[in-house]
Amino acid sequence: MEEILPAFDSAFSIDCLIFGFDAGELKILLIERNEEPFKDWLALPGYFVKQDESLDDAADRILYELTGLRDLPMKQFHTFGEVNRHPQGRVVTVGYYALIRINGQKELRPISPYARKAIWRSVNDLPKLAFDHSEIFSKGFRIIRKRLNYQPISFDLLPEKFTLTQLQGLYEAILNKKLDKRNFRKKMLSYGFLKELVEKQKGVSYRAAKLYKFDRRKYAKIFQSEMTA
């Protein structure tokens, strides 16, 4: 191959915003860095892209190496390219996000030595993060929150079987406001992608709620235009 690319001291990286939902709180997955710079700081799971892998592939690999999570349906949300965002050189980073089920995941265990551990932290209680990761988080969260107004995206955050109250709690956590119970239920059910189960909630000390499942088939049919973009 001819060498015509500019000879830069630069690289690109991926940073991942992985949202989870647990105990009524929206959480995000962070790693404890085990490498300079920002050794011992909390950071978004992120690392350099290799030369022979696409951004999407890199996002999958990097998330796996740093947290043990695999094959999440991650999507790009923004690319960050300020000149001095990385102390050791020019690094442009592509932000990816996914929304997942916390409890559906086995133990989080970093494979790579660059992360000491991976932990969930409430989005309402985040410390200052390494690099410009606090800003990456803010930007990504804003984008995802807005997206929720146009299309329901949150089913991957819940257990497979869930109650309408759980679903509402999730929406409230993301949008950061109270919703009306009757109107919320009416609207969600009207979409037609919730499948009512015979089964009921168990182990609660009050009236057990009906459980629902998310019907991906119908969801995809309804929102296919949004999904292709």
Added chain:
Amino acid sequence: MEEILPAFDSAFSIDCLIFGFDAGELKILLIERNEEPFKDWLALPGYFVKQDESLDDAADRILYELTGLRDLPMKQFHTFGEVNRHPQGRVVTVGYYALIRINGQKELRPISPYARKAIWRSVNDLPKLAFDHSEIFSKGFRIIRKRLNYQPISFDLLPEKFTLTQLQGLYEAILNKKLDKRNFRKKMLSYGFLKELVEKQKGVSYRAAKLYKFDRRKYAKIFQSEMTA
């Protein structure tokens, strides 16, 4: 600075999707390449980012050098990172877009020798473009079209004074469907950011239409939440 970045043969670039509107047609700005690879092909205006400039700064500079257009309010829409998208090495490119007034622009004149000229082409009649630019165009156009459903973004595409019919024609060109005249007018006027002028259209051989101006102040007030994200 310590050298710790991976020593890759790689670079990042910017590609710009500049939309214009003229004679009832939505157009896009292309350059005729004057450099290998893809010499003589049509391409999106795009080039490499320098090491000491941010992505946003690079987008401004590159567009200026290739087309003579300056200081457009460009925004990122997606980053493309397939391994073999560039024949000469690993190049990740960040897509930016803007919507502008074709006639408000002085003559388009590339400053850089990399482009022979810059031309407007109808989006409905695009040839195969250099690199993966055809795909970049498709993806960007889809994203922008969808965005139009949530917020009016198109005033920069029209002359300063415009008729409601022109505005409707623009919406129809972007959304690629017919709209109802009365409903469209009612809705647009209800936003409150169109200022009716006393002046009328001139030089038409039929009843002259009222002219309107876009009130940026009011627009910003109404859509500020969308603009900060």
Added chain:
DNA sequence: TTTAATGGTGTAATTTTCACACCTTATATT
């Protein structure tokens, strides 16, 4: 004066959104 072309306007039906309160059911406690 006629024609061609676009400008400009209103209403009723439908759908969507929003605000709002009470009885029911399951369990735990006494």
Added chain:
DNA sequence: AATATAAGGTGTGAAAATTACACCATTAAA
């Protein structure tokens, strides 16, 4: 067994937004 606790579950009316729909007015050119 009775009661207390905690959440489950349900409907209606008002207001707002969306949709469908057709005809006369105005201007300049022929």
